[in-house]
Amino acid sequence: MAILTxxxxxxxxxxxxLIIALMFALVLWITLNRKAKPHYENEGQRIIDDEDTPGDDSGLSGSRNRHGAE
Structure with a gap:
């Protein structure tokens, strides 16, 4: 009986x-095979911010990219 158990x-x-390995393979396959879609319509362009944003204490203004770096 112990052998059967x-x-x-x-x-x-x-x-x-096998189920865990197949789920990992499926996630990897979906990740590697999906098409790259731009996050914004103006992808690759710089966003111009000419005026200070209200509540912005950094004192920085001017041209910034979408990540907020100068």
């Missing part, structure tokens, strides 16, 4: 491991 446990372990 060990065999069932081993089969369950193999099935769960």
């Amino acid at each position: 060990l065999a069932v446990n081993q089969i369950i372990y193999i099935v769960v491991t």
Whole structure:
């Protein structure tokens, strides 16, 4: 009876491991095969901010890219 229990446990372990491996492969496949879509319509262009934003204490104004770096 103990041998049967060990065999069932081993089969369950193999099935769960295969399911986890397939989920990882699916996520990796979707990630690598999706098309690159621009986040903004003006992707690659600089956003011009000519005036200080209200509440902006940094004192920085002028041309900034979308990440806020000068």
